[in-house]
Amino acid sequence: MRDLGVGFGRLLEGQRWMARHDRQYGFGLLPGLITLVLYGAALTALAIWGDDAVTWATPFADDWPSPWLGLFRGLLTVVLFALALLLAVLTFTAVTLLVGQPFYESLSERVDRDVSPDGTAPQSGLPLHRELWISARDSLRILVRAALWGVLLFALGFLPVVGQTVVPVIGFFVTGFFLTEELTAVALQRRGVELRDRLTLLRSRKLLVWGFGTPLGLAFLVPFVAVFLMPGAVAGATLLARDLLGEETAEARDADETADGDEDEPVSGS
Template sequence: MRDLGVGFGYLVRGQRWVARHGKQYGFGLLPGLVTLVLYAAALVALALYGADFTTWATPFADDWSSPWPGLFRGFLTAVLFALALLLAVLTFTAVTLLIGQPFYENLSEKVDRDVSPDGTAPESGLPLWRELWISGRDSLRILVRAALWGVLLFGLGFIPVVGQTVVPVIGFFVTGFFLTEELTAVALQRRGVDLRARLTLLRSRKTLVWGFGTPLGLAFLVPFVAVFLMPGAVAGATLMARDLLGEVSAGDAPEEPEGSIGSDEQRVTP
């Protein structure tokens, strides 16, 4: 579908934008580095003490005959760590955006001014504490939605064949959707678009959203990559937000792979 290529094009263009604006890229790395250190410390602690936790949480297995207690607790420890990794992927963007709100807000505004025909950028007019409150509240709501999807997909993962093939693919598309929501929220919140309207807007262009967020979600699985891609992801999401709202940008239609076919889906303004 054409919109898949268009969405990926925004991701590429965002990385190119920060590559041309080294100062913005440098500042944009700081929140990701802080978040990475916090998450790495939590995952290391889980790796060191996860087995002790599962042993403490399953006293009923003490009376089982060998080797069942070890196998059962080993399985639970592996599941616990896998869920922690999934939660880390789903929440990394939200936490990084919350920590780096002033940095990414400034970056998004500069992208808007750079591509706007009149050189202006929308401003929320809200104090920083209010923006942080709205961002944190909305991120928590998205996290709840993502967690519900995670539980559902985890359960479906036990279905033979389908659980090992189709379900992981669905999981990546779900992750991509929620990543895109978090990233476009920087620009859309500044325009006064609330969470419900943002979700409606993104659902109206699912293939565009998947083209942007799904490759990004896959890249985020590689250690440290999320930190280096975050500034460009925010820039690309700002460009895509302009497209979603039908705003005119100076000289641009995003690059698409050669030979892509299909028709644009209708743009919707909330």
């Protein structure tokens, strides 16, 4: 259970790091704002025409008596919007990272240099267009996985009681996992860690991943919050990536040296 607290702590540390380096914070908000406007327009359109879409997709229910027709289509409309909202949360990070790739890449490198004992950061050595291609390709693969989970959870949502209690909780943990994958990818791609290896790494530390990603996913459900948390989330994910790879930080090194010094200090007698 300790990993849950560590993961959440990395999320908070990322936000604090960003607060101490606010010069570029304004630029970090722009990609999120652009993505938010696009997603807001799509969800608004779904809210307006969702009923029509459900009616078109369920012609077999046209002759059902009242109130079953209204209840059935009303439930499907709600579930459809909930699924769209889940997918929006899952894909918001990927789209925002693509829009703001140069900034977030630079931000992640700066965090690495700041916390690294030797003040250096791993470099991918790839040109920007190659990094964009890899990021877009991997994000699409993650989106397919997330969509499959979304369809499964959508179907399970029809189960009595379980669909309204257990399934939403599972959905939040799934969201947290994929959010963490997208965010840590910025730092892990610079280290040459491929998608398959990243997923294996994340699965090996699920509690750490959930501690970071699940609270962030819940926060992202609040309008505009994702925009303001995104730069700090990238910073925190860089710290989390170092944890996943077992990389030492300057803070941990100094703490170890202090502890060693205390142990070596002779105890004075009375």
